[in-house]
Amino acid sequence: MQQLLRVQNFFVSADGYGAGEGQSLERPFGHADPTVLGEWAFATASWPGRRDGGGTRGLDDRLVGDFHHGIGAEIMGRNKFAPHRGPWTDGDGLDWRGWWGDDPPFRTPVLVLTHHPRPAFTLSDTTFHFADLAPAQALERARELADGKDVRLGGGASTVREFLDADLVDTLHVAVNPAVTLGGGSRLWTSPAELDHRYHRDVVPSPSGVVHHLLWRR
Amino acid sequence: MQQLLRVQNFFVSADGYGAGEGQSLERPFGHADPTVLGEWAFATASWPGRRDGGGTRGLDDRLVGDFHHGIGAEIMGRNKFAPHRGPWTDGDGLDWRGWWGDDPPFRTPVLVLTHHPRPAFTLSDTTFHFADLAPAQALERARELADGKDVRLGGGASTVREFLDADLVDTLHVAVNPAVTLGGGSRLWTSPAELDHRYHRDVVPSPSGVVHHLLWRR
Numbered sequence: 236m237q238q239l240l241r242v243q244n245f246f247v248s249a250d251g252y253g254a255g256e257g258q259s260l261e262r263p264f265g266h267a268d269p270t271v272l273g274e275w276a277f278a279t280a281s282w283p284g285r286r287d288g289g290g291t292r293g294l295d296d297r298l299v300g301d302f303h304h305g306i307g308a309e310i311m312g313r314n315k316f317a318p319h320r321g322p323w324t325d326g327d328g329l330d331w332r333g334w335w336g337d338d339p340p341f342r343t344p345v346l347v348l349t350h351h352p353r354p355a356f357t358l359s360d361t362t363f364h365f366a367d368l369a370p371a372q373a374l375e376r377a378r379e380l381a382d383g384k385d386v387r388l389g390g391g392a393s394t395v396r397e398f399l400d401a402d403l404v405d406t407l408h409v410a411v412n413p414a415v416t417l418g419g420g421s422r423l424w425t426s427p428a429e430l431d432h433r434y435h436r437d438v439v440p441s442p443s444g445v446v447h448h449l450l451w452r453r
Numbered sequence: 454m455q456q457l458l459r460v461q462n463f464f465v466s467a468d469g470y471g472a473g474e475g476q477s478l479e480r481p482f483g484h485a486d487p488t489v490l491g492e493w494a495f496a497t498a499s500w501p502g503r504r505d506g507g508g509t510r511g512l513d514d515r516l517v518g519d520f521h522h523g524i525g526a527e528i529m530g531r532n533k534f535a536p537h538r539g540p541w542t543d544g545d546g547l548d549w550r551g552w553w554g555d556d557p558p559f560r561t562p563v564l565v566l567t568h569h570p571r572p573a574f575t576l577s578d579t580t581f582h583f584a585d586l587a588p589a590q591a592l593e594r595a596r597e598l599a600d601g602k603d604v605r606l607g608g609g610a611s612t613v614r615e616f617l618d619a620d621l622v623d624t625l626h627v628a629v630n631p632a633v634t635l636g637g638g639s640r641l642w643t644s645p646a647e648l649d650h651r652y653h654r655d656v657v658p659s660p661s662g663v664v665h666h667l668l669w670r671r
Contacts, residue, residue: 292624292653292667292669293669294657297519300519301515301518304518405510436511437511437512437659437660438660442656442657449512449515451498451509
C-alpha cells in the first residue's frame with residue numbers, strides 16, 4: 236500500500252510566502268496576517284476550528300476537508316510548532332505545548348523536527364514527538380507513526396522546501412491568495428512553475444478568489 | 454451531529470442527462486456511453502475500480518475521492534441497481550446482485566428503493582437492502598443504517614429529482630461533460646441554474662474538460 240507524503244491546505248501569498256518576517260509569540264506568522272491569508276478556508280464548513288455547523292460547502296470546502304482524509308501522521312518544522320529558537324529551557328519553551336490549545340486539530344501523531352529533541356506529550360487526540368532527523372529519516376519515522384496511512388507535511392515553507400529538495404513529496408495542495416503580497420519571510424516558491432518539470436499541476440481558481448494549485452508527481 | 458444527504462460524482466451530459474434511453478443488461482446507461490461521460494473520473498487515482506496504483510491526483514481526483522469520505526450509507530433507485538422492471542421473478546431478476554461484481558464499490562449499507570422489496574443480501578463490505586419508501590422515510594431509514602455518518606444519494610437522475618423535489622438534498626457534486634449531448638433519457642436538469650434559488654453553486658471547470666458544479670443549501 237502506498238503511503239504518500241502530502242502537503243495540504245498550505246496558504247501562500249501571491250509572491251509565494253507562507254509566513255512573514257519576525258515570528259513571535261504574538262505573531263506566529265510574523266508580519267503576515269493569517270486571518271487574511273486563510274480567509275477563504277475559515278469560511279468553509281470543514282475548517283477544523285469551526286463549531287457552529289455553518290460554513291460554505293463548495294470547492295474550497297472540499298479541499299479543506301482533505302486535511303484529514305487518509306492522513307495518519309504529520310511532519311512539521313519546529314518553527315511551526317513554537318516561536319522559540321535554540322535549546323528549550325525551563326523558563327523559556329519547555330512548557331510550550333503548541334499554538335493550538337488543549338484540542339489541537341491534527342488528531343494523529345505529529346513529528347516535530349528540531350535540533351533540540353524533548354519528551355513527547357499528548358493533548359487530546361494528538362501526540363507530539365520531537366526528533367532531530369534529516370528529511371528521509373523523518374519520513375520513515377512518520378510512516379511508522381501513520382500506521383499505513385498517508386503523512387501530511389505541515390510546513391512551514393522552509394520545511395516543505397527541504398522535503399521538495401530531497402524529492403520526497405508526492406502531492407501538494409497550495410492555496411495562493413492573490414490579494415496578499417508579503418515581500419519577505421518564509422518562502423515556498425518564486426513561482427509554482429519552478430516545480431513543473433517534476434510535477435503535474437492543476438491550477439483551479441475558486442469563486443472565493445483564492446487560486447488552488449494541485450500538484451502530483453510526473 | 455449533522456447527517457447530510459449528499460449527491461457525489463454524479464455524471465451528466467451537457468444537456469443534463471444522467472443516462473440515455475433504453476437501459477438494458479448490455480447497456481446500463483441506455484444509449485449513453487458511460488466510458489465517455491465519466492472519462493474524467495476513470496483517469497483519477499481515487500476511482501474505486503482502480504487497482505494499478507496510478508492515475509491523476511489533481512482536482513478531479515479530489516472530488517472523486519469524496520465519494521467515500523464521511524459516507525455511511527447510500528440510497529439508490531431500483532433502475533440504478535438493475536435493468537429489470539416490475540416484480541422480480543425466479544427466472545428474471547431475483548438472482549440479480551447488481552452491476553458491480555463480487556466487490557461493489559459502496560462498502561456501506563445500500564438502500565434500494567423499489568415497489569417490489571426482496572430480501573437483503575451482502576457482497577463483500579456492501580449490504581443491499583430493499584424497501585418501498587417515500588423519499589423522507591427512505592432518508593430516515595438510510596440515516597439509521599449510516600450510523601451517524603452522511604448518506605449518499607446515488608441516483609439515477611429521476612431518484613435525485615424526487616429527493617430534490619422533496620427538499621431533502623443538502624449538497625450536490627454534479628460533473629457536466631460538455632463533450633456529450635444525449636437528447637433524451639433520464640434527466641437531472643435542463644440547466645443547473647434551475648436550482649439557484651435554493652442552492653449556492655460553485656462552477657469549477659477542470660483542466661480535464663469536465664465542469665464541476667458544487668451545490669449547497671442557501
